[in-house]
Amino acid sequence: MTLLEVLILLHLLLMAYWLGADLGVFYSSRYVLKPELAVESRVTALRIMAWVDMVPRICLVLFLPSGVSLMAASEYGDDFAGWPIVIVWAFSLAWLGLVLADHHYTGTALGAKIKNVDLVIRFGLISTLLTVGIYTIVVTDPFGVTTNPKWLGGKVALYAVAMLFGVFIRFRLRPFGPAFGALVTTGSTEAVERDLRRAIQGAVPFVLGIWVLIVVIAALGVIKPGAVT
Numbered sequence: 628m629t630l631l632e633v634l635i636l637l638h639l640l641l642m643a644y645w646l647g648a649d650l651g652v653f654y655s656s657r658y659v660l661k662p663e664l665a666v667e668s669r670v671t672a673l674r675i676m677a678w679v680d681m682v683p684r685i686c687l688v689l690f691l692p693s694g695v696s697l698m699a700a701s702e703y704g705d706d707f708a709g710w711p712i713v714i715v716w717a718f719s720l721a722w723l724g725l726v727l728a729d730h731h732y733t734g735t736a737l738g739a740k741i742k743n744v745d746l747v748i749r750f751g752l753i754s755t756l757l758t759v760g761i762y763t764i765v766v767t768d769p770f771g772v773t774t775n776p777k778w779l780g781g782k783v784a785l786y787a788v789a790m791l792f793g794v795f796i797r798f799r800l801r802p803f804g805p806a807f808g809a810l811v812t813t814g815s816t817e818a819v820e821r822d823l824r825r826a827i828q829g830a831v832p833f834v835l836g837i838w839v840l841i842v843v844i845a846a847l848g849v850i851k852p853g854a855v856t
Contacts, residue, residue: 631700638693638848641686646841648682653834655679656827659807662815670811677730684726687793690786691752692719698779722748734804749794753787760784775855778847785847789840792833799829 628636655676659669695715725745732738763769763780806822813819 631697634693634697634700638690638697639845641690641693642841642845645683645686645690646838648679648686649834649838651679652676652683660820660823660827662820666811666814673807677733681727681730684730685723687790688719688723688726692716694782694786746794746797749790753791753794756783756787756790760787773855775853777853778851782844782847785840785844789837789844792836792840795833796830799833800826802826 655672658664658672659676661669664672692712692715696712699712722745725741725748729738729741729745732741760780760783763783764777769776769780802822803826806819806826809816809819810823
C-alpha cells in the first residue's frame, strides 16, 4: 500500500468508528433512562456509555490531522507538507491528551478547568475551519488550487459543524450530572426521571445531526463532486 492509500484507510476508519461508537453511546443511554432498572444497573450502563463515548471523541480529534495528512500526501499537497503537517499533528496530539485528561478528571476541580480549555480550543477550531471551508467553497482557485476543491471545503465546513453540534450536546447534557447524582443518592423520583429524560432527549437532535454530517462528509470525500484534474 502507498502512503496515500494508508491515509485514506485511516481517514475512513476514523469516520466508521466515530459513527459506530456514537451509535453504541446512544443505545446505552436508553438503559440509563429506564426507571424499572435497579440504580446499580443504570450506573453500570452509564459507565459503559462514558467509556464508549471516548471513541468518537478520539476520532473527532484525529480526524483533523488525518485529513491534513491526506491533503499533504496528494499531488496538490505541497502547501501542507513539511512543518505544517508536523505542527498539526503536534497540536492534535496535545489536544487528544487534553481530551483524555478531561475524561480521567471528570467531576474534579481540575477536570472543570481542563474542560474549559478544551471548549476554548473547540470554539477556536470551529471558527477557523468554518472560515477556511466557506472560503474554499466561495473563492475560485482557493489557496492556488485549480481542481475546484469545493467538495473539500464542504468537508472542512461540515467537520466544523459536527464539532459545534458536539459542543451543543455538552451544553444540553449539563443537567444530567446533577440529576443522575440525585438518582444515586436519593433514588428514583418523578422529578429526577424527568430531568434525566430532558437532558438526554435535548441532546438527541444534535446526535442525529452528527450522524448525518458524518455520512455526508464521507460521501463528499468519495464522490468529490465538481472536482477537476
